[in-house]
Amino acid sequence: MSNKFVEAITPREENFSRWYTDVVLKAQLADYAPIRGCIVVRPPGFAIWEAIQSGLDRRFKETGVENAYFPLLIPESIFTREAEHIEGFAPEVPWVTHAGTEELPERLAIRPSSETIIGTMFARWIQSYRDLPMLVNQWCSVLRWEKATHPFLRTSEFLWQEGHTCHETEEEARERAVQMLHIYREFLEDVLAIPVISGVKSDREKFAGAVDTYTVEAMMQDGRALQAGTSHYLGDGFARVLDIQFLGRKGELEYVHQSSWGVSHRLIGALIMVHGDDRGLVLPPRVAPNQGVIVPIYRDDSRDRVLGEARALREELAEAGFRIHLDEREEYTPGWKFNEWEMRGVPIRIELGPRDLDSDQVMLIRRDTGEKEPVARDALADRTTDLLEEIQSGLYRRALAFRKENTYAASSVEEIIEIMGRKRGFVEAGWCGNDACEVEIKEKTGTTIRCIPFDSTEDPGVCPACGESGEYRVIFARAY
Numbered sequence: 001m002s003n004k005f006v007e008a009i010t011p012r013e014e015n016f017s018r019w020y021t022d023v024v025l026k027a028q029l030a031d032y033a034p035i036r037g038c039i040v041v042r043p044p045g046f047a048i049w050e051a052i053q054s055g056l057d058r059r060f061k062e063t064g065v066e067n068a069y070f071p072l073l074i075p076e077s078i079f080t081r082e083a084e085h086i087e088g089f090a091p092e093v094p095w096v097t098h099a100g101t102e103e104l105p106e107r108l109a110i111r112p113s114s115e116t117i118i119g120t121m122f123a124r125w126i127q128s129y130r131d132l133p134m135l136v137n138q139w140c141s142v143l144r145w146e147k148a149t150h151p152f153l154r155t156s157e158f159l160w161q162e163g164h165t166c167h168e169t170e171e172e173a174r175e176r177a178v179q180m181l182h183i184y185r186e187f188l189e190d191v192l193a194i195p196v197i198s199g200v201k202s203d204r205e206k207f208a209g210a211v212d213t214y215t216v217e218a219m220m221q222d223g224r225a226l227q228a229g230t231s232h233y234l235g236d237g238f239a240r241v242l243d244i245q246f247l248g249r250k251g252e253l254e255y256v257h258q259s260s261w262g263v264s265h266r267l268i269g270a271l272i273m274v275h276g277d278d279r280g281l282v283l284p285p286r287v288a289p290n291q292g293v294i295v296p297i298y299r300d301d302s303r304d305r306v307l308g309e310a311r312a313l314r315e316e317l318a319e320a321g322f323r324i325h326l327d328e329r330e331e332y333t334p335g336w337k338f339n340e341w342e343m344r345g346v347p348i349r350i351e352l353g354p355r356d357l358d359s360d361q362v363m364l365i366r367r368d369t370g371e372k373e374p375v376a377r378d379a380l381a382d383r384t385t386d387l388l389e390e391i392q393s394g395l396y397r398r399a400l401a402f403r404k405e406n407t408y409a410a411s412s413v414e415e416i417i418e419i420m421g422r423k424r425g426f427v428e429a430g431w432c433g434n435d436a437c438e439v440e441i442k443e444k445t446g447t448t449i450r451c452i453p454f455d456s457t458e459d460p461g462v463c464p465a466c467g468e469s470g471e472y473r474v475i476f477a478r479a480y
């Protein structure tokens, strides 16, 4: 049996970052593009993105959101209208200046986010309170010029969705922002099996142009935090500069209150870093493009019999609603195939050989634990249902236990430094609410406030920087 794939992946303990890159490249999720900071999402990676996309898209639409598409290019005069927004994005915005050899009369920004272009259109479409709420989402890519590339986590161009909504009141817009954050949380936990902490960003960490940024934060296996999704209450700031006004119920012109919210293909990075192991990717069944793979094992004299049965089995499982692949490739050995599908994270492997046929059974192997079990042929569909559920919930429980084991309390900067030096993770501590303390902690420990959890008010503890009693209990961590 060939161990070539397994040997090619750097163990996590040795170098987590290299392990991550190995999994991305060897599982063919992505490859480096010949453009600075860009990746190519390859078919196995894109299939995961499509599964994420369809799951979220359905959830958005259930709340009344509709999809649309806006231009990639934003005229400078529109892009620069909201001061904080342009200030936040300015260093990473690429500009289009020429068409052929001719210089354009106005520079065009390649969108880093679409608040300004979408808001400009909202201003045309919204006249009265009867036009509200307006709930629009677009699936697209955006560009933010990055110095260093980390596949899926930080790339110049990335795939995402951005939702943009307009409402009559602050209350409604905030409700929408929180509602969408809860959709992200539910999707991450129930489908991606990734436990998250939801809460609010500090002013320093919030989105450029937002009044408040809500976030879901997940812990990776190296103890670092990954911001998995954000949702913003934008207030009426964009509405005022873009003139998004409506005739209100009292007959007066009012500015709309807005929300925007997004997740990106960094969720694929989160899946890798939360569930993966030294053999490669481990995919939760609900998001896995292939939930199971059938590997037939035969010699020349049993080939037809085994393959015939394997095809019937695939048919049967597909009809029962499972996403099952039959690996019929002749040029690879079963051992090679085992390693390859393990590396690609397929939740269940089904082995089928002549002896299995004789005893009317198949062998099931779980990707997450490696456990093998023989299953009677006629019980296979039922057992597969149960096993996929066990894997799904097992992955979530394992990730949650890991986060708990790697979450520490601290009441001084020294303690945070000690925790970060010994073993990275989340640090729960009080925070007085002062920006100066946040900056000091960041400079001395390399950690940032990931969020002020929604349930943070009870007994905040002291601020590690100033020692005053905290206003909030917050999560500090190093982050991707």
Ligand SMILES: [Zn+2]
Pocket: 431, 432, 433, 434, 437, 463, 464, 465, 466, 467, 468
């Ligand atoms: Zn303080």
